[in-house]
Amino acid sequence: MRTQRRGTGSRAPLVLVLPAALGLLFLVLPLAGLLLRVPWTDLPSRLTEPSVLAALRLSLLTATAATAVCAALGVPLAWLLARVEFRGRKLVRALVTVPLVLPPVVGGVALLLVFGRRGLIGEWLDRAFGITLPFTTAGVIVAEAFVAMPFLVIAVEGALRGADTRYEEAAATLGASRWTTFRRVTLPLVAPGVAAGAVLCWARALGEFGATITFAGNFPGRTQTMPLAVYLALENDLDAALVLSLILLVVSVVILTSLRDRWIATP
Amino acid sequence: MRRRPFGTALAGLAAAMTLALAACGGSDTPAASSSSAGSGVTGTVNVSAAASLTESFNQIGKDFEAAYPGTKVVFNYGGSSTLAAQINQGAPADVFAAASPATMKTVTDAGNGTGTPATFVKNQLVIAVPKGNPKGVTSLGDLVKPGVKVALCAVEVPCGAAAKKALDAANVKLTPVTQETDVKAALSKVKLGEVDAALVYRTDVKAASADVDGVEFPESAGAVNAYPIVVLKNAPNATAAQAFLAYVLSDKAKAVLLAAGFQAP
Incomplete structure (x- = not known):
């Protein structure tokens, strides 16, 4: 049972409020800088540019597909880490977080070495099925999923550890198999955690740059996502880059807040 | 009841920010160690150079330091457009070597160069x-x-x-x-x-x-891409910057650049 913590102290202590406000300022100021510098008059015409729309569509599509991949593979992985005792679990948990510390560009090179045309698996994929991932939209999804999956796994594992295992034990006592228990008891129990993890994962995938450009390259309409378009626009047109950044920012904030309200019960 | 402490916090925050900014400003003041007395070439030269110059400029920098004892060449390599943007946003650099005249133009148009940029190599x-x-x-x-x-x-x-x-x-x-x-x-x-x-x-x-x-x-x-080089207007060490530019145009530096595959302008 969770106790309602709000309202316990009548005043928030300054020693917490001050760093909190500074922290907020630190996060919001660059955003404000961006907003102040955006050429607002350009916005409508930029928004309807086919190349911008193509990049935006591709970004939303790939981030969503990557999140689906991460959920399909990451939730079972989180369950394994939280519920099954096995040797080397600590090592596996550390390995799961590797993409978090790996510079994304290095992640992209690593993906090329495995899934590239001459890669460990890629060479076989190419010869056996004629499938090549680099420079394709599927490649973008692979790159984004690689970088974003740890966010989902960590969030779901945390939720699983925090969940009361007695419900699962009760289900098992009543004769439910482990799969049924997972499906009917565990998953509904940690649904908010899965949703939170999926949202984080989606946001990370949407902003992905380094692994994508390295593994999937940059081709408009096929692998050029919004962050890549922003980077290239920065080369010779700062205003265009700012407008593109703003569009990406607004779309992601709108989607994230609306999903948050729907999925995650705010305490 | 819950408003007041937050108001106090904001006031405190403002004070803290002012202090922090003042502190930053203080530490940012240049130590003025680079420009020693006289017209002698000495101190640090900050060179922003196109990434494709990396190998040859590292060598030229070493040769320059040997020719002018007491100097130190610090390189900032990157994409030409990125470097140009940094310079136009006020990054402290003495010399800029770009991989294209168009990129150089964004710096000179902004009034951040001195004189006409010199083309020192071409790349094909x-x-x-x-x-x-x-x-x-x-x-x-x-x-x-x-x-x-x-x-x-x-x-x-x-x-x-x-x-x-x-x-x-x-x-x-x-x-x-x-x-x-x-x-x-x-x-x-x-x-x-x-x-x-x-x-x-x-x-x-x-x-x-x-x-x-x-x-x-x-x-x-x-x-063919021409590579222009220029001494920047706000160069902290203009004397050494001029000497470095002259050195890049010298025969000795040219030999290094040609060996790397560049062509004479």
């Missing part, structure tokens, strides 16, 4: 292919053959603009599999075997000659 495009040239590429026309994957630079960056010029001149309609953000990225796609060819600078092929071969093509003559 070649076709980079994996060692041994497995697809037998001998001309630009071979790049559009079926089954040949090609990486180009995006037209927004100098190597991409040059590639477009060369392809247009040859009347070759080429669809690459990727438009890379800089020339080194395009080259690494060849090194990793992900593409069969890429249009890169001759100097890049020379620097990576262990992994790739270069195929020269006649149309590249019409798409």
